[in-house]
Amino acid sequence: MKIGGKPVDGWTSIALLLTGGYLFMVVWPLVTVLLASVTNGEGFSLDGFATFFSSRLYYGTLLNSLLVTICVTVLAFVIAFPLAYFMTLFRIPGTRTIQVLILASMMSPPFIGAYSWILMLGNNGLITRWFKDVGLEVPSIYGFTGIVLVLTLQLVPLIFTYLMGAWRTIDVSLLEAAESMGMTGWRRALKVIMPLLLPTILGGSLLVFVRAFADFGTPMLIGQGFRTIPVLIYSSFVGEVSVDRSFAAAVAVIVIAVTLGVFLVQKFIVDRRTFSMTAMRPIEPSPLAGWKGWGVYAYVYGFLVLALAPLVVVVVSSFRNTLYGQFVDGFSFRNYLTAQRDIIRYITNTFSIGLTALVLLVIVAVLVSYLTVRRKGALTGALDTMTMVPYVVPGLIIGIALITAFSQPPLVLTGTFAVMVLALAIRRLPYSVRSTTALMYQFSPSIEEAAVSLGASKFRTLVQVIVPALAPGIVSGAVLSWVTIITELSTTLFLYNTSTQTLSLGIYAQVIRGQLGTAAALSTILLILTMLSLFLLLRLSGGSREIRL
Amino acid sequence: MSYLTVSNAMKRFGPEFMALNGVSVAVERGEFFTLLGPSGCGKTTLLRSIAGFNDLTSGDITLDGANLRIVPPHQRDIGMVFQDYAVFPHLSVFENVAFGLKPRKVPAAEIKTRVTQALDAVRLGAMADRLPAAMSGGQQQRIGLARAMVIKPRLLLMDEPLSNLDAKLRIELREEIRDIQKQVDIATIYVTHDQEEALAISDRICVMNAGRIEQVGTPPEIYGDPQTRFVAEFVGTLNTFAPGAALDAMLSQLGLSLPGATVWTARPERLGLAARGGDTGGAATLEGTIAKFTYLGREAHVQVETPAGLVVVQIANPGMTLTHQPGEQVSVLVPREALMAFGADNIRIGG
Numbered sequence: 083m084k085i086g087g088k089p090v091d092g093w094t095s096i097a098l099l100l101t102g103g104y105l106f107m108v109v110w111p112l113v114t115v116l117l118a119s120v121t122n123g124e125g126f127s128l129d130g131f132a133t134f135f136s137s138r139l140y141y142g143t144l145l146n147s148l149l150v151t152i153c154v155t156v157l158a159f160v161i162a163f164p165l166a167y168f169m170t171l172f173r174i175p176g177t178r179t180i181q182v183l184i185l186a187s188m189m190s191p192p193f194i195g196a197y198s199w200i201l202m203l204g205n206n207g208l209i210t211r212w213f214k215d216v217g218l219e220v221p222s223i224y225g226f227t228g229i230v231l232v233l234t235l236q237l238v239p240l241i242f243t244y245l246m247g248a249w250r251t252i253d254v255s256l257l258e259a260a261e262s263m264g265m266t267g268w269r270r271a272l273k274v275i276m277p278l279l280l281p282t283i284l285g286g287s288l289l290v291f292v293r294a295f296a297d298f299g300t301p302m303l304i305g306q307g308f309r310t311i312p313v314l315i316y317s318s319f320v321g322e323v324s325v326d327r328s329f330a331a332a333v334a335v336i337v338i339a340v341t342l343g344v345f346l347v348q349k350f351i352v353d354r355r356t357f358s359m360t361a362m363r364p365i366e367p368s369p370l371a372g373w374k375g376w377g378v379y380a381y382v383y384g385f386l387v388l389a390l391a392p393l394v395v396v397v398v399s400s401f402r403n404t405l406y407g408q409f410v411d412g413f414s415f416r417n418y419l420t421a422q423r424d425i426i427r428y429i430t431n432t433f434s435i436g437l438t439a440l441v442l443l444v445i446v447a448v449l450v451s452y453l454t455v456r457r458k459g460a461l462t463g464a465l466d467t468m469t470m471v472p473y474v475v476p477g478l479i480i481g482i483a484l485i486t487a488f489s490q491p492p493l494v495l496t497g498t499f500a501v502m503v504l505a506l507a508i509r510r511l512p513y514s515v516r517s518t519t520a521l522m523y524q525f526s527p528s529i530e531e532a533a534v535s536l537g538a539s540k541f542r543t544l545v546q547v548i549v550p551a552l553a554p555g556i557v558s559g560a561v562l563s564w565v566t567i568i569t570e571l572s573t574t575l576f577l578y579n580t581s582t583q584t585l586s587l588g589i590y591a592q593v594i595r596g597q598l599g600t601a602a603a604l605s606t607i608l609l610i611l612t613m614l615s616l617f618l619l620l621r622l623s624g625g626s627r628e629i630r631l
Numbered sequence: 632m633s634y635l636t637v638s639n640a641m642k643r644f645g646p647e648f649m650a651l652n653g654v655s656v657a658v659e660r661g662e663f664f665t666l667l668g669p670s671g672c673g674k675t676t677l678l679r680s681i682a683g684f685n686d687l688t689s690g691d692i693t694l695d696g697a698n699l700r701i702v703p704p705h706q707r708d709i710g711m712v713f714q715d716y717a718v719f720p721h722l723s724v725f726e727n728v729a730f731g732l733k734p735r736k737v738p739a740a741e742i743k744t745r746v747t748q749a750l751d752a753v754r755l756g757a758m759a760d761r762l763p764a765a766m767s768g769g770q771q772q773r774i775g776l777a778r779a780m781v782i783k784p785r786l787l788l789m790d791e792p793l794s795n796l797d798a799k800l801r802i803e804l805r806e807e808i809r810d811i812q813k814q815v816d817i818a819t820i821y822v823t824h825d826q827e828e829a830l831a832i833s834d835r836i837c838v839m840n841a842g843r844i845e846q847v848g849t850p851p852e853i854y855g856d857p858q859t860r861f862v863a864e865f866v867g868t869l870n871t872f873a874p875g876a877a878l879d880a881m882l883s884q885l886g887l888s889l890p891g892a893t894v895w896t897a898r899p900e901r902l903g904l905a906a907r908g909g910d911t912g913g914a915a916t917l918e919g920t921i922a923k924f925t926y927l928g929r930e931a932h933v934q935v936e937t938p939a940g941l942v943v944v945q946i947a948n949p950g951m952t953l954t955h956q957p958g959e960q961v962s963v964l965v966p967r968e969a970l971m972a973f974g975a976d977n978i979r980i981g982g
Contacts, residue, residue: 528717535711536731550721
């Protein structure tokens, strides 16, 4: 319901301002990419698309990407479902710690996973060499296998977290009802639980699909000859293969079309099956005994070891001595000391760029969600839809869009601090707006009216009542955003220069340059930062609240 | 001119729905004025228009002689109590109550005394430093009440403040609201759909239906002398006699004839019950059979099947002896003064 009756007031101006900003900063850059894809120097042309579909070298990457993505999505679900099932139904020693560790492995930057598996199973890897010493040949980690392995391990925790959240809404009486009708065990899991969890499964799977499809760091580091479409976009854009920008734009448009298509299909399926549940009596885990118990423990702990191994390897490697970037025998702090000037620069940039982006992000998210929840209208509806755009646009393409739009007058932002902030904020905005909107919906409008009736202006109401009352949720969301901002790689890959290089960009650059020791040291620092943020998050949310992604 | 006046208020939602369709009320200083009606009747819309949360499509509102519609809601100086309490979850009880004093530039020392007084008035003095989250609904609504009162508003609005509380607490708190309101002497507009609450608490009641006012009057006027059939049916319960020979015979027994009267009604507690052929005490009788007997402790409801339809008779203080069995043959006693007649337009006739 509208508060106040005047057609134009402060909030309307804010809505207009945000819409204008969004059109200029997000929609316009993406439109330039779209235009670039259908033009060449002279005028309208579909040459970019024609080139893409003319050669297996190009369209093969789309097939590769789809293959990887489908494998990862299916595998991640197949691994995560039993994990969530066991963790919910059975009492497993250290449940709380396991959940935190799974969360930690999810939060860690994906390309660190790729890098770490190279350290273990690469040509010169720890395990590879150990096997070589005993005369055995391990299968190569490079290519399809490596990408699927790394991305699956990375994304299982994501869908696992979603599933755990959904499990909490299932009332135990539903399970008892199924049991009373003679359905137990796996039959019950398939016939009763799966359908109840289906919207969540589809939602989580979509997220896995989008992430896997758009991931650039992993295939770039570990893919070698096996090129996925983000790698193609990257290389065609930086001009390794060709300097044809309309070709890169065409590939970008194809990628957006695929993601958007999957998104719409998922939405179509989920919208028809939406129901809401709240559990009066959530499921209590029951103890396990015998070989069944050991099986379950082995599964859970086994996954945990696999998921955490890369992180441990990176941390340990960071203390190993290196010679010309390669690891040699002996341990020391040398990696940290020799690169300390770079390290300090990376950390400073990470904090200054990251925190600025975070502040911008939180303010915009609060304003947008306030407008969409409290001031429903055509304008705010359009704004809400627009903020979702980056959800289906991979980070790499956001970067390309920004560089295309803002590398010529009237506004030149290339290489600036501002463009880094902008890119990171845009990338995270859909997630942030979603979680803030959910908070806003739980907030009774009469609390706001109470403040107004007591004499508080609209602005004072926002600053002194709405924001402080929602603060716990907003801060939790902000910490989560912070983690994704500091681990973001692909969005800023085209936008940085040495004065705006962050930790994650530093790691990427060092790995590419073959400076494995420095990369490991930087990765360790980034991991520590991530873990500290996660610790903060758990403290803030009291360790019990469901963590929104 | 009255303290608060609303004249010819219209509020349209969407192209069709008229939430308020020409409503005019006048509230005096210090008066406890209740808007009573079923959900969707427009009572909350009217209240929110006075608060400024939604503007009228047309019409005038004045407070103390000045146009209120041009004043933005946060400058109207009107206290409001909400159905869902609307306490600020991040502020302590004290800070909640002090919230409205800050924009009014009240000095800190005075804030302290006024908040303490207000909290004492709602019996929350001992809880000033607690956060409201863990407090009961009744306690949260007391915060809401203290918070709205402490700013000494020109008008106090209450939007179904008791409807989320359990029955016992509702009665307790409504007495307190009534007492506090008389003490602070602030004109109050109270919205409720609970007719008993309205009767208990109000100086005057305005019964609303479908965006219009049915009747404005004191509680005894509203209950005892309803001017429309809607008011008679909404406030209290009502027997409506089926038209026909039985009703005509009853009316002629009493020597009653009102031109234009199409509907004859009587409240259950004004009717009596006697054995067949017993003493009627000058009342008309309707012969009937008991269909159902409901014992409720301090009263009992007897449903009697009569030629003029199913009639409910309420017996006060039935005790252990005044019980009846279904199938029993009885006479329903209808005293002349129990009857209320309405015309075809549902307006009261005679009276």
